[in-house]
Amino acid sequence: MRLPAWLSQHIAALRALLVMTVLLGLVYPLAFVLIGHAPGLSGKAEGSVITVGGTKVGSSLIGQNFTDADGNPIPRYFQSRPSKAGDGYDPDSTGASNLGPESVVDTLSDNPDDASQSLLTQVCSRSLAIGKLEGVDGSRPYCAPDGVGAVLAVFYRDGFTGPVTRAVSVNETGQTFLQTYAGVTVEPAKPGVDYVAEGGVVTPIRGNAPAKPVIPADAVTASGSGLDPNISVAYADLQAPRIARERSLTLDQVHKLIKEHTDGRALGFLGEPAVNVLELNLALDGKR
CATH class of the missing domain: 1.20.5 (Single alpha-helices involved in coiled-coils or other helix-helix interfaces)
Structure with a gap:
C-alpha cells in the first residue's frame, strides 16, 4: 500500500x-x-594544565596574578598584564572593559559604587604603580603626576571659539595638575557634575612625558579576553632587574631564563614574540 x-x-x-x-x-x-x-x-x-609535584599550578593558556592577599605584586615574581576578567583572570567572567580611546573622563561620585575610571586614568595609574615597583619613570603622555588622566573641560566664550572663560580638571577633585590654562585658573572637579553637558570642551593635555614611555603598552592594558598568559619581551626585560635583586641572581641569568621562555611569532610572521609568565616564574622557582 x-x-x-x-x-x-x-x-x-x-x-x-x-x-x-x-x-x-x-x-x-x-x-x-x-x-x-x-x-x-x-x-x-585538557586545558594545557601545568602540574608540579603532583599539584596543578595553572594553565599555560590562562594567565594568573602573582600578588599577595592584599593584591600587591609579589616582588620575587614576574607580573602579568592587567586583566578585566572578574577579579582578574577569571575564566567564568572573561571579557574586556569595552572602553576605547575616547574614554578619558572619569565618573566622579561620593558613592564608590557610582564612580568609575576612564581607560586613560586606568592606564595612567597602572603606569605610575609599575614605575614605582620597577624604579623607573612611569610617566606617560596625557597623564597627570598623581596617576589620573590629564584632561580639562575648557569653556569658551562663544561655545567652541573665542577666549577661554573657564577650565576644569575633570578627573581631579583636589589639587589640579595645572595651575592655569590660557590665562584662566584651573578648577578641581566636583563629583556628580557633567562638565561636558554644561558646554565644556574635553581637552587632553599632553604634558612633558617622553613620546615613548618606559612602561610598555601591554603592562598597562588588558587583553580582549582578560586571560592572556603572556607578556611582551619588553615588559619582561623591564622586570628583570627587580627579579635579579630579589632572588640574588645576575641580570644575565634572568635574561637567559626570559629568552628560554619566549615564544616567537606564530608561523614566523604573525604577532610579536611573547613570554609565558607562569612558566617563567616556575623556572625561577626551579620547578620547571
Whole structure:
C-alpha cells in the first residue's frame, strides 16, 4: 500500500533527523574527543594544565596574578598584564572593559559604587604603580603626576571659539595638575557634575612625558579576553632587574631564563614574540 505523500515526507524528514543526530551529535564529537587524546595532543585538549609535584599550578593558556592577599605584586615574581576578567583572570567572567580611546573622563561620585575610571586614568595609574615597583619613570603622555588622566573641560566664550572663560580638571577633585590654562585658573572637579553637558570642551593635555614611555603598552592594558598568559619581551626585560635583586641572581641569568621562555611569532610572521609568565616564574622557582 502506498503511503500518502504527506506521511512519506514526514518519515523521510524523521530519518534525516535521526541520521544527522547520530552523525553530528555523537560520531563527530566523539571523533574529535579521540583525536584530542592522541599522543601529543591530550595535554592541550585538557586545558594545557601545568602540574608540579603532583599539584596543578595553572594553565599555560590562562594567565594568573602573582600578588599577595592584599593584591600587591609579589616582588620575587614576574607580573602579568592587567586583566578585566572578574577579579582578574577569571575564566567564568572573561571579557574586556569595552572602553576605547575616547574614554578619558572619569565618573566622579561620593558613592564608590557610582564612580568609575576612564581607560586613560586606568592606564595612567597602572603606569605610575609599575614605575614605582620597577624604579623607573612611569610617566606617560596625557597623564597627570598623581596617576589620573590629564584632561580639562575648557569653556569658551562663544561655545567652541573665542577666549577661554573657564577650565576644569575633570578627573581631579583636589589639587589640579595645572595651575592655569590660557590665562584662566584651573578648577578641581566636583563629583556628580557633567562638565561636558554644561558646554565644556574635553581637552587632553599632553604634558612633558617622553613620546615613548618606559612602561610598555601591554603592562598597562588588558587583553580582549582578560586571560592572556603572556607578556611582551619588553615588559619582561623591564622586570628583570627587580627579579635579579630579589632572588640574588645576575641580570644575565634572568635574561637567559626570559629568552628560554619566549615564544616567537606564530608561523614566523604573525604577532610579536611573547613570554609565558607562569612558566617563567616556575623556572625561577626551579620547578620547571
